[in-house]
Amino acid sequence: MRKDGIATREKILDAAQDLILDRGYVGMTIEHVLDRVGITKGAFFHHFKTKDDLAKALLQRFADKDARIYGETRERAEKLSDDPLQQMLIFIRLFEEMFERLTEPYPGCLFASYLYELQQFDDETRGLIRESFRKWRELLKEKFEAIARKYPPQAEVSAASLADAFTVVLEGAFITGKALDEPGVISDQLRHFRNYVELLFRQPRP
Amino acid sequence: MRKDGIATREKILDAAQDLILDRGYVGMTIEHVLDRVGITKGAFFHHFKTKDDLAKALLQRFADKDARIYGETRERAEKLSDDPLQQMLIFIRLFEEMFERLTEPYPGCLFASYLYELQQFDDETRGLIRESFRKWRELLKEKFEAIARKYPPQAEVSAASLADAFTVVLEGAFITGKALDEPGVISDQLRHFRNYVELLFRQPRP
Numbered sequence: 001m002r003k004d005g006i007a008t009r010e011k012i013l014d015a016a017q018d019l020i021l022d023r024g025y026v027g028m029t030i031e032h033v034l035d036r037v038g039i040t041k042g043a044f045f046h047h048f049k050t051k052d053d054l055a056k057a058l059l060q061r062f063a064d065k066d067a068r069i070y071g072e073t074r075e076r077a078e079k080l081s082d083d084p085l086q087q088m089l090i091f092i093r094l095f096e097e098m099f100e101r102l103t104e105p106y107p108g109c110l111f112a113s114y115l116y117e118l119q120q121f122d123d124e125t126r127g128l129i130r131e132s133f134r135k136w137r138e139l140l141k142e143k144f145e146a147i148a149r150k151y152p153p154q155a156e157v158s159a160a161s162l163a164d165a166f167t168v169v170l171e172g173a174f175i176t177g178k179a180l181d182e183p184g185v186i187s188d189q190l191r192h193f194r195n196y197v198e199l200l201f202r203q204p205r206p
Numbered sequence: 207m208r209k210d211g212i213a214t215r216e217k218i219l220d221a222a223q224d225l226i227l228d229r230g231y232v233g234m235t236i237e238h239v240l241d242r243v244g245i246t247k248g249a250f251f252h253h254f255k256t257k258d259d260l261a262k263a264l265l266q267r268f269a270d271k272d273a274r275i276y277g278e279t280r281e282r283a284e285k286l287s288d289d290p291l292q293q294m295l296i297f298i299r300l301f302e303e304m305f306e307r308l309t310e311p312y313p314g315c316l317f318a319s320y321l322y323e324l325q326q327f328d329d330e331t332r333g334l335i336r337e338s339f340r341k342w343r344e345l346l347k348e349k350f351e352a353i354a355r356k357y358p359p360q361a362e363v364s365a366a367s368l369a370d371a372f373t374v375v376l377e378g379a380f381i382t383g384k385a386l387d388e389p390g391v392i393s394d395q396l397r398h399f400r401n402y403v404e405l406l407f408r409q410p411r412p
Contacts, residue, residue: 023324024322027323115314116227119233132385133385154401155405161391161395169374169375170378172375172376176373180336180339192371199405
């Protein structure tokens with residue numbers, strides 16, 4: 001595809017994402033997208049066969065971007081310390097920094113948006129959502145296992161559910177920040193999670 | 207209104223809530239509701255002037271029910287202990303018990319569903335969502351203030367954001383449990399929040 005073709009495709013995806021997070025998937029029509037991007041129906045259908053096709057491409061792009069951010073942030077944390085606990089605390093702090101810059105409520109997570117209209121999507125799309133949440137769990141679970149080997153936890157916890165807790169905080173904070181119209185909720189809630197990890201693994205194994 | 211009139215109104219609201227949590231607000235049509243309840247269009251419009259009218263009544267009912275559950279659970283916890291920290295730990299545990307009974311993923315929170323289609327709702331409805339999240343904050347904030355007076359926290363925290371954290375855990379766990387198709391996520395995540403509160407306020411003020 002030529003460069004301007006790729007640019008148009010990305011513009012369609014960007015517009016569709018904004019629209020879906022604001023209006024819902026069913027509430028977003030192809031006309032809304034055409035209006036927002038300033039293209040014809042023909043140009044749209046050159047890139048996506050159907051609205052459903054667009055929905056899938058959008059979710060795949062969101063999943064890829066998320067996986068990249070999680071992976072890169074983990075790598076950066078691993079370069080900044082050799083200790084698994086410090087790596088996790090740095091990882092959380094890097095996410096806090098990302099969200100501290102917000103001046104308006106975060107528009108939300110595309111996965112959550114799809115999950116609240118789940119009936120509209122086929123098994124393939126549902127599978128992609130589940131796989132993404134599993135990937136996040138796996139990525140952080142290993143790290144929590146390494147932490148627990150070095151620092152005995154102050155309460156009985158599973159590494160998998162601790163890994164989920166990071167995702168839970170983000171998903172819940174997006175909603176709460178939007179409901180209260182307070183963008184600061186996300187970094188505040190990440191700080192609570194960081195406090196928890198710190199308190200839970202306070203003492204190194206003797 | 208006659209007793210069977212109230213019953214039909216409640217049946218419509220129940221059906222609409224299930225449908226919205228599964229299909230989204232725009233994705234739910236009045237025909238879906240008629241089908242589900244087994245009534246005529248005339249019977250529907252006897253109870254609700256418009257779909258928008260139904261949406262508002264539904265959110266108000268959800269908000270009232272939520273406020274009642276929060277309030278009653280707080281009261282129960284206050285009867286079971288005189289210590290504010292123990293009251294909070296009991297409060298969380300009572301919610302854990304509620305969600306431990308789930309055998310299927312929780313269908314979700316109507317507030318979150320509306321927030322992911324926010325453009326579809328007017329200022330009055332948005333205001334009701336904000337007020338509900340503020341009420342939950344107020345209800346638990348007082349309690350965290352009383353705890354902090356007695357037990358010095360192990361990290362610098364605000365009572366308001368700790369109160370929000372409870373809501374954040376629930377909202378995030380509904381989404382994560384649904385994504386992973388694992389109902390146990392909700393009680394697991396509440397347990398993490400309980401661990402956090404316990405670790406944060408471990409030592410009574412000397």
